[in-house]
């Protein structure tokens with residue numbers, strides 16, 4: 386951009402778009418190649434928050450002209466790279482290359498989705514993908530749903546519908562403050578946040594202890610429900626985690642489904658992370674029982690490896706969520722009352738929302754559902770092999786046998802200082818930068834936590850991770 390050029394013209398320039406675009410593609414291609422070439426190319430070049438802030442503050446107020454590609458490159462250099470083989474941290478996905486391109490298309494279109502004209506292709510794609518997923522989960526033909534921005538919002542949406550459904554069947558005199566949910570003690574924190582947003586509190590969350598596999602303890606369910614009912618709690622939903630965030634454990638949904646049907650309790654399945662196993666013949670049994678769910682959420686931006694945020698929210702019947710989100714908006718829709726799937730703003734919390742479904746639609750359309758089956762199977766199989774390495778190692782211990790692609794483990798070489806040493810290992814690994822992993826705590830015990838997200842990661846990479854764990858354990 387030359388200083389004498391009109392600014393609007395410069396920002397709108399198609400030629401500059403093309404040249405910056407080519408440069409960006411070059412930068413991304415080179416970086417992707419680094420991820421393929423060697424594990425030694427850093428996943429994270431850790432910069433402390435203050436230094437990062439100072440850098441960007443200086444940059445923002447700098448009078449120096451800058452090119453788009455220089456900015457792109459600096460942002461890349463100062464960010465964690467999920468595409469690296471050493472990225473085994475949180476459940477956010479390194480995206481497949483096609484999604485980088487569909488992101489550009491989505492940004493260009495910027496279709497807002499709430500009304501049909503503002504998301505003509507997106508609304509239709511959303512309906513198709515949701516119907517396909519509902520079928521895979523074994524839900525009846527009445528099932529319906531939509532895409533929303535993230536699992537946290539998805540859980541809130543489902544719980545709002547569950548409460549509305551419960552209240553429709555109760556006397557108007559029901560005590561709102563005694564409305565409660567039952568949930569695994571390992572449920573994601575978004576459930577608690579949703580309850581607080583709904584005007585309830587942590588007291589309204591009845592936590593169910595887990596068994597050694599990390600699942601809701603079925604033995605304790607009936608007793609806990611009886612106790613809750615004696616204390617006048619009105620249980621409007623039970624939440625099953627498929628799978629849990631901390632250890633990746635899938636619930637026994639078959640038993641939870643029977644329990645909920647018998648007790649007439651809404652079953653919500655939080656399949657934010659583990660839902661995509663439904664695409665794999667090898668692993669879909671982990672979700673057996675999902676057909677009894679009243680609502681299910683599944684993040685596309687986790688195990689479907691598309692850009693954040695994109696979450697399916699599926700209801701057993703349309704009536705379940707209508708009461709929650711039917712609002713009048715005369716400037717948006719002429720017809721306020723009828724159920725029009727193509728005006729998705731009628732059904733969701735969001736008004737303007739990104740057409741995030743195009744990433745999943747395009748990946749499925751180009752590569753087919755077998756691609757996602759392969760993807761899940763590669764990651765879940767690799768995780769099992771990784772867990773075997775840990776299990777066989779004399780100085781390492783698994784938290785539990787992984788059912789998905791999440792593995793928690795710790796170094797046990799010095800039991801006196803076990804938490805201290807494992808925290809030290811984590812910090813050292815992150816500062817070294819080759820790998821990025823995270824942690825979890827249970828019963829006062831600190832564990833290293835890995836989510837094997839990257840289809841480029843190999844068992845030999847993970848062997849090297851374990852070597853680093855042991856190396857840093859001895860450097861305390």
Ligand SMILES: Cc1ncc(COP(=O)(O)O)c(C=O)c1O
Nearest residue numbers: 535536537573575630655657658
């Ligand atoms: C089981 C589960 N539910 C919900 C969420 C929240 O999803 P999001 O980060 O998309 O809001 C997560 C995120 O890790 C999760 O693991």
